[in-house]
Amino acid sequence: MLFEFTPAIKAGIEVGKYTEILSNGISIGIVRDTVSGSFVAHADGILVDSYPISPLVVPVQFLMTGVYMVQNHITSSEISQQNGFVRAALQSLQTNLEVLQATIALIELSRTPSIALEAVKLHQALKLKKKAEEMQLEVRNGFIDLQQIFKNQKSEIRQIVKEVVYNDNFKQHCTILLQAYKVFIEAINRLQTALTIQNTSHRYAEFDSAREMLFKVLEDYINSQSLEATSAPGQLRRFECAWAIEQAIIVTYQIQNEVLAVSDQLCHLRNKIKEQICTVINNCESYDELSFLFPEISRICKHDLAILEIWQAQVDWVHSLSEMEMKLLARKNWNTLELASFLDTHQSTTVPLVPPEELIYEDLAKNSHFYSILDQLIFLFKPVLRQEYEVYINQQAHATGHNRLVQRNLQQASDMTIANLYYYFRVRDESNTEETLALV
Incomplete structure (x- = not known):
């Protein structure tokens, strides 16, 4: 991840005139x-693996949201500008939820x-999100018309969409989510x-009431009964909807200038996302599910x-700034509406036909097996698992004379190499154990 600055600012950073905070x-x-x-100055863009940042669930406006918790030091007109920034973020959350729950x-x-x-x-999710942002999709009763959004897809996709729409359970499914969506x-x-x-x-009382409503909505998207009845991809989409709602909850603390609460809730949400994604990965049962999960989870992790x-x-x-620094930051008075638009337009203006994450998965599928790829996903959220694999590989390599597989080399190896080596030695180890038991 790399922040981009104007050429003049970048030149100043390179010669030491300016410093990134x-x-x-x-x-x-x-x-x-x-x-x-x-x-x-603030950044005018952000790159992830050389591509403009393009998150799936989190509004890009949140890239600069935390900077504006200085309401005690700015004028009412400046607060109004910041509220416009908040409105843009809330609208983005609503759009994301509509796209995700439609699928x-x-x-x-x-x-x-x-x-x-x-x-x-x-x-496809990124394309739908882009169309929704550009007001090209109509939302009726909380749902984007599935037949409308897939009308130009190949015949087998149109057929399954038709089957789902006329499925007896479809109306019940929509009714449950619609109730939650209306409250949201x-x-x-x-x-x-x-x-x-x-x-x-009065304003803060309304914030409190809205927050209470949002907490109640969460259960409708991720209640245990729904999660148990669906596949790993279904679980992921439900979790994504819940994450959008939890971000809206955090915004309520943000606009009340509750710095510690915002930080605590963000930390909690980040940890929850990692835990829930690991749950999804562990529930993955097929290559079809894996080909769906790997690119999407990779995007969530990096963006x-x-x-x-x-x-x-x-x-x-x-929160760490002195009173004087807070006033200096407030005095800077960056135009938040302008910044919101700037961040939005600096995302990728067109959705790539094949996102880089899908290309990476296609390459991995040729060089790794199912469980190896699952573990490579888990490495993104649990680095300690990779470290455990490195220790195991090193022990097995030492016992079998693979002298180049020392700890230093393993630490520099790719996730794919570590996962593949782990399963190579594990299968070998289990085979040797079975042979030994057969001789006893």
Whole structure:
């Protein structure tokens, strides 16, 4: 992940005139003058593996949200600007939820899972999200019309969409999620209205009420009964909807300027996402599911979680500022509406026909087996598992005379190499054990 700055700012950084601000060990996208300490500029873009950042669930506006927790030091007109930034983020969350929940039925109710998963995998979800942002998709009763969005797809996809829409369980499925969606929309509308209330106590009371509604909505998307009844891809989509709702909850703390609560909730959400993704990975049962999960989980790890990490780092940084620094930051008065638009337009303007994550998966599928690829996904969220594999490989290599597989070399190896080597030695070890037992 790499923040981009204007050529002039970048040149200043290279010669030491400006310094990128770090918090929690990562850049927060702001530079300050090395000598005076004054805040100079914010980033004008962010790249992930040389591609513009393009998250699936987290609004890109959250890249700079944490910086604006300085409401006690700015004018009412500047607060109004910041509220516009918040509104844009809330609208983005609503769009993301609408896109994600529209595909749940196709995943959960289709009698041809392989085709259904192909129809709603990462590249299709990103295309739908882009169309929704550009107001090209109509939402009726909380759902995007499945037959409309897939009308130009190949015949087998159109057929399974038709089967799902006319499935007896489809109406019940939609009814349950629709009830939750209506409460979510009501909560978002209350938040939007609350931003206009002048009386502080009344405004905060509305924020509290909206937050309470959002907490209640969560259960409808990820109740244990629904999660147990669906596949790993279905679980992931339900979790993604829940993550969108939890971000809206965090926004309620943000606009109340509750710095510690925002940081705590962001930390909690990041950990929850990692845990729930590992649950999904462990429930994966087929290559069809894996080809859906790998690209999407990779995108969430490198894009969505990265934004949440930056958001938290910014909040923690603001909390660490002195009173004087807070005033200096507030005085900088970056135009938040302009910044929101800037961040939005600096995302990829077109969705690649094949996202890089899907290309990576295709390569892995040729060189690794099912369980190796699953473990490579888990490595993204549990580095300690990779370390355990390295120790095991080193022990087995030492016992079998593979002298080059020392700890230092293993630490530099790719995740694919480590996972493949682990299973190579594990199969070999188990075979030797079986032969020994047969001789006893």
